[in-house]
Amino acid sequence: MFSIRGIRRATTVVAAATLMLGLSGSRAWAQAAAEPPDPNPGALTITGNIDFLNQYMFRGIRQNSTGMAIWPSFDLGIQTYSGEGGFKSATINIGTWNSLHTGDTGQDGPTGKLWYESDFYATLGLGFGGGFSFGTTYTAYTSPNSTFSTVKEIMFKLGVDDSAQLGKFSMKPYAIFAFEFDTEAGTGQADAGENAGKYLELGIAPGYTGYSRAAIAFPIKLGMSMGDYYELDGEDNKFGYFSIGGIVTVPLGGTGKFGAWNLHFGAEYQKLGDTTAFYNSDDDGDPQHNQFIGSVGFGFSY
Amino acid sequence: MGGPGGRARRLAAAACVVGGLMVGTAGAQSGGDPNPGAMTLTTTMDASNAYLFRGIPQDDTGLILWPAADLSVALRSGGGTLRSITVGVGTWNSLHTGVTGTDGPSGKLWYESDFSASAGLGFGGGVTFATAYTAYTSPNGAFATVKELSMKVGAPLYGVSPYALVAFELEGQADGGVVEGRYLEIGAAPSLTMAGAVVAFPVKLGLSLEGYYEGLEGDEQFGFFSVGGNITVPLTSEQSRFGRWNAHGGADFVRLGDSNALRLGDNTKVIISAGVGFSY
Numbered sequence: 393m394f395s396i397r398g399i400r401r402a403t404t405v406v407a408a409a410t411l412m413l414g415l416s417g418s419r420a421w422a423q424a425a426a427e428p429p430d431p432n433p434g435a436l437t438i439t440g441n442i443d444f445l446n447q448y449m450f451r452g453i454r455q456n457s458t459g460m461a462i463w464p465s466f467d468l469g470i471q472t473y474s475g476e477g478g479f480k481s482a483t484i485n486i487g488t489w490n491s492l493h494t495g496d497t498g499q500d501g502p503t504g505k506l507w508y509e510s511d512f513y514a515t516l517g518l519g520f521g522g523g524f525s526f527g528t529t530y531t532a533y534t535s536p537n538s539t540f541s542t543v544k545e546i547m548f549k550l551g552v553d554d555s556a557q558l559g560k561f562s563m564k565p566y567a568i569f570a571f572e573f574d575t576e577a578g579t580g581q582a583d584a585g586e587n588a589g590k591y592l593e594l595g596i597a598p599g600y601t602g603y604s605r606a607a608i609a610f611p612i613k614l615g616m617s618m619g620d621y622y623e624l625d626g627e628d629n630k631f632g633y634f635s636i637g638g639i640v641t642v643p644l645g646g647t648g649k650f651g652a653w654n655l656h657f658g659a660e661y662q663k664l665g666d667t668t669a670f671y672n673s674d675d676d677g678d679p680q681h682n683q684f685i686g687s688v689g690f691g692f693s694y
Numbered sequence: 695m696g697g698p699g700g701r702a703r704r705l706a707a708a709a710c711v712v713g714g715l716m717v718g719t720a721g722a723q724s725g726g727d728p729n730p731g732a733m734t735l736t737t738t739m740d741a742s743n744a745y746l747f748r749g750i751p752q753d754d755t756g757l758i759l760w761p762a763a764d765l766s767v768a769l770r771s772g773g774g775t776l777r778s779i780t781v782g783v784g785t786w787n788s789l790h791t792g793v794t795g796t797d798g799p800s801g802k803l804w805y806e807s808d809f810s811a812s813a814g815l816g817f818g819g820g821v822t823f824a825t826a827y828t829a830y831t832s833p834n835g836a837f838a839t840v841k842e843l844s845m846k847v848g849a850p851l852y853g854v855s856p857y858a859l860v861a862f863e864l865e866g867q868a869d870g871g872v873v874e875g876r877y878l879e880i881g882a883a884p885s886l887t888m889a890g891a892v893v894a895f896p897v898k899l900g901l902s903l904e905g906y907y908e909g910l911e912g913d914e915q916f917g918f919f920s921v922g923g924n925i926t927v928p929l930t931s932e933q934s935r936f937g938r939w940n941a942h943g944g945a946d947f948v949r950l951g952d953s954n955a956l957r958l959g960d961n962t963k964v965i966i967s968a969g970v971g972f973s974y
Contacts, residue, residue, distance in 0.1 A: 431731025434935040436974050438735055438765065466765075468735070470936065488785075505839075507831065510807075536807065536833040649732040650767060694733050 431649045432694055437469040438651070439487075443689030448491055448508075451591065451615045452622075452633030452668035453582060454683070455508070459495020463689070481519035488512055497539050505537035523553035533582075541579045546571050560602035568593035569618070583667065585623030591632075592616045607641045622667035631665035637685075644690075651694030658687040728935040729974055735937075737763040740969030745788055748877065748900045749907075749918025749950050750868055751958040753805070756792025760969070778816035785809055794836050802834035820850040830868075840866035854884040860903070868906070869953070875906030877917075891927045896920075896946075909953030918954060922946035922965075929970075937974030943967065 432438075441463070447454070448461040455461070467487035474481050491509040492498065499506045513531040520526070526549070533543040551566035568591070575581050575588040583589060595613035615632035622629045637660030644653040662683040664672055669679035739761050744754035766782035788806040789795065796803050812826035823846070830840040841864040848857035859881075863874035881898030900917035907914045924944025930936070946965045955961035 429730070432729050432733075433726070434728025434937070434974065436729075436735070436935075436937060438733065440765075466763075468737075507833075510833070534804070534833070536804075536831065538835065649730075651731065651733060694731065 431647070431651065435471045437471070438694045439467040439469065439692070441465045441689055441691040443656075443687050445685060445687040447683065447685045448493070449633075449662060449668075449672075449683060449685065450582060451593070452635075452662060452664050454668075454672045455491070456493050456495045456497045459493055459498065459500060461508075462492040462494075463490065464492070465489040478521045479518070480521060481517075483515075483517040483519070485515040485517065486513070498537065501537075501539070503537040503539065507536040508539055510534050510536050523556055525549075525551045525553065527551075540584070543572060543580050543582055544574045546573065555599075555601075560600055562597070562599045562601075564597040564599065566593075566595055566597075568595075572621075583621060583623050585620060586626070587620040587623070589621030589623070590618040591621045592618045605642060609639045609641075610637065611639065612636045622665060624667040624670055629665050629667045633665060633668050634663045636661055651692045653690065653692045656689055656691060658685075660685040660687075727933060728937070732768045734766045734768070734973065735763065736766070736971070736973045737761075738969055738971035740942075740967050742965060742967035744963055744965045745790070746918070746948060746950075746954075746958075746963060746965065747868060748879070749920075749948065749954045751954060751963075752788070753790050753792050753794040754958070754963070756790060756795065756797060758792070759789040760787065760967075761789070762786040775818050776815060777818060778814070780812075780814040780816070782812045782814075783810065784812070795834065798834075798836070800834040800836065804833040805836055807831050807833050822846075822848045830866075837870070838866050840868055854882040856880075856882040863906075867908075869908050871905060871908030871913075873905040873908070875908070875913075876903035877901070877906045878903050890931075891925055893923070893925050894944075896922050896924070907951055907953045909951075909956065911952075914951050914953050916951040918948055918950050920946050920948040937972045939970065939972040941968075941970050943969070 442465075443463040445461045445463065448456050448463075465487065467485055470484045472482045472484055473479075489509075489511045490507065492506045493508040494500065494506065498508050511531055511533050513529055515527050515529040517525060517527040527547075529545075529547040529549070531543075531545045531547065533540075533545070535542070547568060547570040549566060549568045551564065553562065553564055555562035555564075570591040570593075572581055572588040572590075577586050578584050581587075581589055582591075593613055593615050595611060597609050597611040599607065599609035601607045613635050615635075617628055617630050617632060620628050622632045637658055639656060639658045641654050641656040644655055646652070662685070664681045664683060666679070669681045672680045672683055674680055739759070742758045742760065745752040745758045745760075762785065764782055764784035766780050768778060768780050770779040771777070786806075786808040787804065789803045790805040791797065791803065794805050808828055808830045810826050810828040812824055814822060814824035816822050825843070825845045828842045828844065830837075830842070832839070842861050843864055844859060844861035846857055846859040848855060857880075859877075859879040861877040861879075863876070865874070867874055869875060878901045879898055880901075881896060883894050883896040885892055885894035887893075897920070899919050902913055902915050902917055905913050907917045922944055924942060926940050926942040929939040929941055944967060948963045948965060950958060950961050950963065952961075
């Protein structure tokens with residue numbers, strides 16, 4: 393289980409949700425008369441994605457060396473409160489995110505099983521005035537093909553959606569704090585280290601939704617250990633990885649009775665720290681500090 | 695891996711009963727439909743004392759939990775001979791605290807995770823035909839993956855909703871036998887509505903067409919017979935913006951064939967389950 397989850401959340405979810413909303417917003421004015429009625433005016437929102445990647449990195453930690461990774465995911469959002477004033481919304485999300493590997497940690501590996509990772513998560517998200525949001529997420533990262541031991545984590549995310557202030561542009565800065573718990577030495581930890589890790593991620597996702605046929609974003613993030621998150625030979629390396637990427641999201645038609653569908657492409661470069669480079673060693677055992685990731689996928693929101 | 699107490703109950707609760715509740719409460723709805731689009735999400739969470747998959751014992755120790763979700767898409771809905779076309783994907787899971795789960799060799803709770811993709815046709819007169827591909831997998835490694843293609847035809851005859859299901863194992867085997875099996879299930883689920891609740895009495899017979907219930911003396915035709923009763927109580931009296939919620943519970947009496955009885959150590963079993971579900 394290991395950073396593209398970072399990319400995944402920043403690539404796929406941003407692509408499928410935020411960027412699509414941006415596109416919808418930019419076209420709503422012109423299409424008001426032609427838009428079909430909202431197919432889902434209730435309080436539940438369903439989001440699904442399937443992505444195909446050459447490489448799966450979880451917060452900079454490599455998860456496969458060969459083959460392809462396939463990421464089917466599904467999310468159910470329940471808007472429990474929506475109002476005016478300083479406290480604007482409360483939302484509960486539950487979902488599953490999965491990684492299927494054709495290579496050495498999946499079908500071509502010792503287990504011969506494709507299903508490398510299955511995560512369950514539940515999030516309570518609070519929305520405030522000025523675009524500020526605060527989310528608390530519990531995630532259980534499990535491995536159906538038993539490649540890694542289950543990792544349990546509590547994550548807090550503080551973010552700002554500044555698209556209302558910047559129009560078709562946005563920066564969307566955020567900070568993530570994640571804490572592993574219920575661990576033992578070598579068990580229940582992303583780095584398989586001695587102690588439960590504490591993780592910090594800082595990022596922005598500059599984007600533009602001014603084009604009618606696509607939305608673009610350039611997520612940038614920095615992943616660091618606040619304590620024992622990137623352990624290697626008894627040393628906790630603070631710098632985990634730095635990543636910069638680009639995402640293009642193309643809507644497939646408008647929002648109809650089947651929801652809003654999109655096709656999205658992404659590319660990412662990661663600069664790795666000592667621990668993550670060690671896990672990214674080449675065939676000769678030499679740590680590699682650079683990694684490139686390409687992805688393509690479909691998504692829908694209903 | 696889904697059976698008299700498992701998948702069949704889930705489908706009954708998720709489709710027939712919820713469908714019945716939807717019809718039953720339609721006239722009382724005061725608000726607008728929160729989901730007039732083409733997608734429907736159905737989820738259930740049930741707890742049970744035992745899990746038999748089509749009569750094949752899986753576990754009757756500890757607590758068994760069945761979380762499930764289905765997303766269906768109505769591609770067509772209207773009049774004429776072919777009235778509806780629906781496709782769907784779903785997952786059904788079985789979590790065990792007993793000897794095949796957390797108390798077992800793996801120490802892991804997640805005994806089974808199934809993925810299914812289905813397509814269904816609805817005809818005039820309520821006749822339905824559905825076909826499904828299902829992959830039954832075991833995250834805790836308790837059994838090898840079974841892949842199956844099934845077809846089901848049903849009709850609302852005489853208010854008892856009879857159906858027939860034929861399933862073909864493509865890879866792997868539910869009975870852990872020598873050859874991939876072919877399975878036939880014939881059943882019905884008469885139901886009635888009382889004071890807003892739906893009471894159903896599902897009856898089913900599971901048979902091997904070939905190699906599905908392999909035992910010590912070769913393939914046995916009779917797999918199981920079950921009769922049960924369940925009740926579904928709506929928790930939302932009208933179509934709320936959070937979907938239609940229900941609480942349901944029931945019991946099944948299962949009479950097993952020889953090979954299944956040998957696995958269980960008894961030729962009968964009573965399965966009790968209860969849970970909550972919603973459809974949106």
